[in-house]
Amino acid sequence: IKTKEMDVMLVGYARVSTDGQNLDRQIDALKAVGVDSRVLYQEKITGTKKDRPELQRMLKELNEGDVVIITDLTRISRSTKDLLDIIEKIKNKGASIRSLKDTWLDTTSNNPYNDFLLTVMSGLSQLERDLISQRTKEGLESAKARGRNGGRPSKQNAKGDVVKALADSGMKIVDIVKETGLSRSTVNRILRDSK
Numbered sequence: 777i778k779t780k781e782m783d784v785m786l787v788g789y790a791r792v793s794t795d796g797q798n799l800d801r802q803i804d805a806l807k808a809v810g811v812d813s814r815v816l817y818q819e820k821i822t823g824t825k826k827d828r829p830e831l832q833r834m835l836k837e838l839n840e841g842d843v844v845i846i847t848d849l850t851r852i853s854r855s856t857k858d859l860l861d862i863i864e865k866i867k868n869k870g871a872s873i874r875s876l877k878d879t880w881l882d883t884t885s886n887n888p889y890n891d892f893l894l895t896v897m898s899g900l901s902q903l904e905r906d907l908i909s910q911r912t913k914e915g916l917e918s919a920k921a922r923g924r925n926g927g928r929p930s931k932q933n934a935k936g937d938v939v940k941a942l943a944d945s946g947m948k949i950v951d952i953v954k955e956t957g958l959s960r961s962t963v964n965r966i967l968r969d970s971k
Contacts, residue, residue, distance in 0.1 A: 785842045787871075788816040789834055791851045795820050797957070802847045805876055811845055823854035835862070840870030843884055848877035856902040908951055912938075915945035939966045
């Protein structure tokens, strides 16, 4: 599992928030860059929980020179502070981390600009998540003011109400897809049917 050219271990971490979600896309992407399934840590748990057993196990088992590979930073962290704490633990083990999607998240070289970019970009990612969350709340309040309750009469109706509320608040379809976990075609169908 050590790569021949660099003699480092590529260690993968994949996470989804709920049991109903699928890890396959992340696992395929991690294996495609050379992560062996024997060192691919995976779990189905919300990223907002501090106690993520597989993440903790991975951090404990890291060795000097290992490179943690993630598909994107939201898989390993949900806040800037959490991300910086995790990266500090990885660095303290003599290991590094690299994100496939967020190319600025790469501590494999000792470049001071990487640390600067890491801080700035993780702050921007946190801001984006906070703005999406704020727009979601505003959208739900807007829907409630129009007589649409955010309760769960049925899963499909609840998702439809959320999608409509988010769209009414001005959220882009790509962000609604991220926020709700629905496919783009489902979001488009809900919005088309609501007109």
